[in-house]
Amino acid sequence: MTTETGKGGGLTARMRRLAAPRRRGKAARRTGATIRMLAALVLAGGLYVAVAPATQAADAATLSRSAEDGKALFDQNCITCHGRNAQGVDGKGPSLIGVGSASVEFQVTSGRMPAARQEAQIPRKRPFWSGEELQQNADSLGQYIQELGGGPQLPATIDASQGDVANGGALFRVNCASCHAFSAGGGALSSGKYAPGLEEATDRQMYAAMLTGPQNMPVFGDNQLSPQEKLDIIAYVQGMKSDQDPGGWGLGRFGPVTEGLAIFLVGIVALVFATLWIAGKS
Known part of the structure; x- marks a missing residue:
């Protein structure tokens, strides 16, 4: 019994010695893979940190002086609804990328922007600025939006x-x-x-x-x-x-419909009064 037990114990120990390198090899591979993954993540993060600020700085440097003034006006008056970099805000205001300086000219100088609230159609109202300041600020805002995303421009x-x-x-x-x-x-x-x-x-x-x-x-x-x-x-x-409507009353210049209606009403009233006058005389 002792001999058999000894032999069995020797076999078990030999099997443990043979399995140990395999476990160590598998653990080493897992450790190596983890180290490589961490190194790749660190490298990618380092590249992003190094490149992203430089890209933003390059974008900012491309803005003209007028566009810089427009950006300051945008950040002060428009960013709440149209978002940072004019990307738009859901439920508040659309993106302005691609609308061009012509759109800014129309919306700002006619007083439609800034809008008081969201509704079926934004009405014309007194502009936010007045006098020379209105056109100067509209030009600066338009230049910023133009350089930011392009779009139609006025001649x-x-x-x-x-x-x-x-x-x-x-x-x-x-x-x-x-x-x-x-x-x-x-x-x-x-x-x-x-x-x-x-x-x-x-x-x-x-x-x-x-x-x-x-x-x-x-x-x-x-x-x-x-x-x-x-x-x-x-x-x-x-x-x-x-x-100046030299031919007479323009009737709102709505064309023949209002003119015909006016003639009809005036004619009917005149006929009624004429009929009553004739009946009274007779």
């Missing part, structure tokens, strides 16, 4: 006096009158929305609106309306503002 000069009023009238009736009415007085759309009147719109605002298509308005790119055709439409609209 350097917009001279409506170079427009063809007759051609502008034809283009307006085809492209604009269905929403803004023939008199450019505006009109109702669906879901509480509307096409605003153009009585207070400036040349730059109208040009910017055609380029950017704010809210329900379609975008009229240069392939749809050339720069000259845009000037023609602006000249026509501005010409209507100076028209």
Whole structure:
């Protein structure tokens, strides 16, 4: 019994000695894999820390002086709704990447931005700034948004006096009158929305609106309306503002519908009074 036990104990010890290197090899491989993974993570983190600040600094360095001023205005007045770097905030304001300086020109100078609240359509109101400060700040904000994400830009000069009023009238009736009415007085759309009147719109605002298509308005790119055709439409609209209705009462310039209604009502009233007068005489 003693001999067999001794032999069995010797075999067991030999098996332990043979298994020990395998366990040590497996543990070494696991340790090596863990060390390599940690080294890779440290290396990736180090590269990110080294490269990311340099990229941000390079981006910041590319901004012009006007765009830097615009960024300061943006961070002070717009970041709450449009988010850091104009990426937008869900439920508050859309992203401004790609809208261009033309959109900023329209929204800021017409007082639509900053908006008081979210609604079906943001109405025109008194601008946040006034006088020369309004245009300077709009230009700076527009330059910042332009350099940040690109988009449509206004031409350097917009001279409506170079427009063809007759051609502008034809283009307006085809492209604009269905929403803004023939008199450019505006009109109702669906879901509480509307096409605003153009009585207070400036040349730059109208040009910017055609380029950017704010809210329900379609975008009229240069392939749809050339720069000259845009000037023609602006000249026509501005010409209507100076028209003094030499033919008489303009009736809101809504066209033949209101004119026919007015004639009908006036005619019926006149006929009723004439009938009563004749009946009284007889």
